Amino acid sequence: MTAARRDPVTLALWAFLGAVGLYMLAPLIFVTIDSFNPSTYGTFPLPGVTLRWYANVLQVPEFRAGLVNSLVVAVGATAVAVTLGTLAAYGLTRYRFRHRELARSFLLLPIIVPAIVFGAALFLLYIRIGLYGTRTGLVLGHALLGLPFVMSITAANLQTAGREYEEAAMDLGANPIVTFFLVTLPTIRPGLIVSALFAFVTSWDQVEVSLFITRPRNNTLPIAMFNYEQNYQDPTLAAISAILIAFAVVLVLVAVSILKTHEYRRLVERE
Amino acid sequence: MTAASAPPAVDLQRVHKRYGPVHAVRDVSLCIREGEFFSLLGPSGCGKTTVLRMISGFETPTEGHVYLQGRLADTIPPYRRDTNLIFQHLALFPHLDVYDNIAFGLRLRRLPRDEIGRKVRGALELVDLAGYESRRIHQLSGGQKQRIAIARALVNEPGVLLLDEPLGALDLRLRMQMQVELKQIQHRVGTTFVYVTHDQTEALTMSDRIAVMNHGTVEQIGTGREVYERPRTRFVATFLGDSNLFEARVEARGPGETLLRAAGQRLVAPPAAAGAGDAVVLCVRPERVRLLAPTGPAPAGYENRIDARVQDVIFKGAFIEYRLAAAWGAPLIAQVHADGAAAIERGAAVIVAWRRDDGVVLTE
Amino acid sequence: MNAAAAPGRTGWARGRALVVPGLLGPAVVFIAGLLLTALGILLVNSAYHFTGTRIEPRATFEAYRRFFTDPFYAGVVWEEIRLAVTTTAICLAIGYPTAYAIAKIRRPNWVIAAYILVFSPLLTSSIVRAYGWLVILSRGGLVNWLLTVTHLVAGPVRLVFNFTGVAIALVHVLLPFTVFPILSILLRMDPALREASADLGATRAQTFLRVTWPLSFPGLYAAAQLTFVLAMNAYVTPQLLGGGRVQVLPLLIYENISDLNWPLAAVEAIVLITLVWTAMFASNVLFRRRLAAAGERE
Numbered sequence: 001m002t003a004a005r006r007d008p009v010t011l012a013l014w015a016f017l018g019a020v021g022l023y024m025l026a027p028l029i030f031v032t033i034d035s036f037n038p039s040t041y042g043t044f045p046l047p048g049v050t051l052r053w054y055a056n057v058l059q060v061p062e063f064r065a066g067l068v069n070s071l072v073v074a075v076g077a078t079a080v081a082v083t084l085g086t087l088a089a090y091g092l093t094r095y096r097f098r099h100r101e102l103a104r105s106f107l108l109l110p111i112i113v114p115a116i117v118f119g120a121a122l123f124l125l126y127i128r129i130g131l132y133g134t135r136t137g138l139v140l141g142h143a144l145l146g147l148p149f150v151m152s153i154t155a156a157n158l159q160t161a162g163r164e165y166e167e168a169a170m171d172l173g174a175n176p177i178v179t180f181f182l183v184t185l186p187t188i189r190p191g192l193i194v195s196a197l198f199a200f201v202t203s204w205d206q207v208e209v210s211l212f213i214t215r216p217r218n219n220t221l222p223i224a225m226f227n228y229e230q231n232y233q234d235p236t237l238a239a240i241s242a243i244l245i246a247f248a249v250v251l252v253l254v255a256v257s258i259l260k261t262h263e264y265r266r267l268v269e270r271e
Numbered sequence: 272m273t274a275a276s277a278p279p280a281v282d283l284q285r286v287h288k289r290y291g292p293v294h295a296v297r298d299v300s301l302c303i304r305e306g307e308f309f310s311l312l313g314p315s316g317c318g319k320t321t322v323l324r325m326i327s328g329f330e331t332p333t334e335g336h337v338y339l340q341g342r343l344a345d346t347i348p349p350y351r352r353d354t355n356l357i358f359q360h361l362a363l364f365p366h367l368d369v370y371d372n373i374a375f376g377l378r379l380r381r382l383p384r385d386e387i388g389r390k391v392r393g394a395l396e397l398v399d400l401a402g403y404e405s406r407r408i409h410q411l412s413g414g415q416k417q418r419i420a421i422a423r424a425l426v427n428e429p430g431v432l433l434l435d436e437p438l439g440a441l442d443l444r445l446r447m448q449m450q451v452e453l454k455q456i457q458h459r460v461g462t463t464f465v466y467v468t469h470d471q472t473e474a475l476t477m478s479d480r481i482a483v484m485n486h487g488t489v490e491q492i493g494t495g496r497e498v499y500e501r502p503r504t505r506f507v508a509t510f511l512g513d514s515n516l517f518e519a520r521v522e523a524r525g526p527g528e529t530l531l532r533a534a535g536q537r538l539v540a541p542p543a544a545a546g547a548g549d550a551v552v553l554c555v556r557p558e559r560v561r562l563l564a565p566t567g568p569a570p571a572g573y574e575n576r577i578d579a580r581v582q583d584v585i586f587k588g589a590f591i592e593y594r595l596a597a598a599w600g601a602p603l604i605a606q607v608h609a610d611g612a613a614a615i616e617r618g619a620a621v622i623v624a625w626r627r628d629d630g631v632v633l634t635e
Numbered sequence: 636m637n638a639a640a641a642p643g644r645t646g647w648a649r650g651r652a653l654v655v656p657g658l659l660g661p662a663v664v665f666i667a668g669l670l671l672t673a674l675g676i677l678l679v680n681s682a683y684h685f686t687g688t689r690i691e692p693r694a695t696f697e698a699y700r701r702f703f704t705d706p707f708y709a710g711v712v713w714e715e716i717r718l719a720v721t722t723t724a725i726c727l728a729i730g731y732p733t734a735y736a737i738a739k740i741r742r743p744n745w746v747i748a749a750y751i752l753v754f755s756p757l758l759t760s761s762i763v764r765a766y767g768w769l770v771i772l773s774r775g776g777l778v779n780w781l782l783t784v785t786h787l788v789a790g791p792v793r794l795v796f797n798f799t800g801v802a803i804a805l806v807h808v809l810l811p812f813t814v815f816p817i818l819s820i821l822l823r824m825d826p827a828l829r830e831a832s833a834d835l836g837a838t839r840a841q842t843f844l845r846v847t848w849p850l851s852f853p854g855l856y857a858a859a860q861l862t863f864v865l866a867m868n869a870y871v872t873p874q875l876l877g878g879g880r881v882q883v884l885p886l887l888i889y890e891n892i893s894d895l896n897w898p899l900a901a902v903e904a905i906v907l908i909t910l911v912w913t914a915m916f917a918s919n920v921l922f923r924r925r926l927a928a929a930g931e932r933e
Binding site for chain 1: 329349354356359363365366375379380423
């Protein structure tokens with residue numbers, strides 16, 4: 001162990017990894033520092049410390065409205081994506097039919113279309129059918145982006161979970177629909193949670209599509225921030241960013257603790 | 272067809288199963304009696320699991336028919352069949368505890384709560400795990416999981432219990448113990464058991480009758496003793512235990528015997544359904560042959576005698592196994608009860624001898 | 636494959652007339668109804684005539700003519716490819732050693748820490764990260780302050796609102812996507828292979844060059860493809876850090892939609908999609924050739 005530690009190649013690797021870690025965290029750290037910067041044009045070193053940008057966040061109505069809108073849209077988009085994606089994944093993994101691979105590729109199509117292209121196309125569609133600037137339009141657009149992730153994650157889960165549990169349920173007298181709710185859904189629950197998180201984050205951080213299909217009065221939070229950044233560029237943005245970073249940190253900590261207990265359980269189960 | 276008045280528990284009539292170009296099961300007919308412990312034995316890919324899945328309803332036959340208790344069952348889905356299956360990997364629901372696993376089928380039948388409780392406790396007692404109701408599945412040992420799986424299936428009082436190699440994951444000692452227990456449980460409940468395995472010892476240990484399968488067809492059905500001592504085909508002879516096989520030609524058929532010629536050697540075998548001049552295979556089990564000194568007197572009845580040389584001596588505990596080469600080079604094998612006598616040396620010349628009725632003529 | 640006769644088809648899981656359409660139908664209809672319809676309308680719009688103030692639904696294809704004759708657009712496409720290639724190259728150069736180092740960590744807590752370092756920025760919006768880079772790289776920002784304090788430069792250096800700034804921030808956005816495929820293939824690699832190589836007398840460098848590197852090639856390829864495609868599609872980073880000086884197709888698409896020149900935006904979108912799909916297709920073909928040439932099997 002000690003020999004491996006002193007070896008220069010390994011040391012260089014750790015140093016490199018540390019540098020990359022710093023690079024990855026740098027913008028998040030400095031956004032947080034800048035949120036306390038009294039100077040409007042983020043200068044270093046900080047001339048002092050202030051909380052007024054945090055107060056300012058509450059003063060900007062676009063942020064408040066955007067937050068609510070983003071939450072509603074993200075929840076709606078997640079619900080649509082998880083429902084459609086899970087049904088499709090179940091069909092793809094549990095049944096064999098003509099053109100199954102074609103169907104799978106088709107369901108992955110939203111991934112390979114650049115979001116900016118989809119946004120522009122969706123705008124041209126929405127202004128024709130009256131969905132431009134509506135929450136429904138946002139929910140549908142975001143759900144489409146999340147659908148392939150939900151489908152792939154859930155399909156992979158169904159594949160590993162195998163059909164044996166479902167067959168056992170049917171053997172014990174459960175018809176296919178009862179089996180789906182009593183056995184299939186509970187066994188793929190971790191995968192469902194992960195895919196729902198994916199769909200939620202996809203919508204929550206969405207910019208390229210939202211940009212085209214929101215109106216100023218129903219902006220999502222990222223669009224409100226994007227506009228603010230282009231128009232004002234004061235540390236108010238840093239303050240709201242710091243809040244969002246804190247939110248992400250909490251999310252990561254929760255995920256890590258879940259991961260740990262899950263790992264722990266998996267180890268125990270194996271013994 | 273059995274002469275008994277009650278219809279057979281499982282009756283397969285000329286069943287085929289094709290997956291596209293793959294012919295997984297060919298023309299299988301089986302008649303499994305009520306209360307029987309019946310095994311489907313064969314190497315992996317021989318179609319035994321497919322047969323089991325057609326009985327349980329997870330597969331429908333491409334041709335032929337499946338009858339359960341005399342009722343045509345071809346298209347009845349698994350959840351409406353009076354069969355229960357113990358899966359290869361058990362498939363105990365990991366999100367439910369022991370009680371909920373066992374009660375699963377009873378609840379679906381909407382039995383009253385106290386009756387479910389009574390039956391679950393009874394099932395746990397049957398498998399010697401009373402008091403385990405609230406355990407989680409991942410807290411159980413391999414053998415305990417095994418028993419819970421048995422309890423979960425038997426609690427539904429199925430007409431037929433199907434078992435798909437459920438002991439495969441256990442280590443050897445536990446597996447042997449579970450084999451005995453399964454047999455005892457079957458005696459106690461009297462349910463028809465249909466057991467799939469690729470392990471000949473397992474099949475011999477537990478079964479009333481065995482169907483030996485190969486390449487999708489049933490090669491032979493009979494009691495363990497029948498299929499072991501009177502194999503009908505070369506496959507059955509080699510799949511169950513070791514065999515000495517002699518490619519031979521029928522020279523003549525006498526009263527109560529068949530005269531064969533193999534590698535220039537005359538051999539005497541029991542009567543067989545083969546005419547003079549037919550090519551046959553003579554099978555002799557290694558524990559039925561005796562090794563004689565080339566100079567010593569021949570014991571009575573040991574009419575078949577072949578000169579051979581010992582090539583390898585393997586001590587196997589209860590017996591000693593000799594690997595030999597016949598005078599014309601063919602490999603032979605002999606197992607001699609280890610009674611403390613000194614083993615024959617490697618390289619020694621011996622005579623391999625057996626009685627007429629120890630051989631079996633395989634006509635294939 | 637003839638699905639009607641596919642193996643593994645079972646009694647209960649048979650594609651009974653309505654079950655499969657019932658399960659897949661909603662998702663398929665959803666994608667067809669939204670994505671395909673929208674792309675269809677985009678395609679139709681690309682042919683229309685733009686008067687300078689409004690769209691006339693006549694198929695003139697003038698937007699195509701303008702895009703392919705005006706050298707400005709060739710310059711934008713060139714800038715876009717240059718940006719994508721540069722960032723992909725930097726990402727691979729940083730991402731491979733990063734993945735390699737993470738794969739070597741043995742202590743579970745350090746593994747989790749490394750994952751958090753590399754992947755947690757994904758949980759924050761690209762806008763937050765772009766703003767962070769503005770703070771760090773601007774005239775009064777951290778980097779310029781450090782450079783001035785250490786007397787490395789006389790006056791502030793321009794690090795934002797140009798190609799460099801966009802590249803620095805874009806690499807940050809894309810790096811997790813580069814690391815992930817490489818890391819997953821390194822983790823799946825049987826450690827016995829490296830031990831066998833060492834046992835057969837290879838030095839660590841030889842083991843890396845002859846065993847690890849060639850075996851990790853599929854991950855490297857996947858990483859390169861993913862990074863390149865995402866770089867081509869990037870909008871937020873070039874917009875916020877380019878300050879109008881870095882023109883790429885995604886920016887033009889939004890700009891032209893806002894200016895009501897939908898036909899031109901549609902043509903740019905079609906060009907972008909074509910470029911991305913061509914790159915994906917070409918790299919797939921190249922990768923398969925290389926695999927075939929190396930005689931490797933999946």
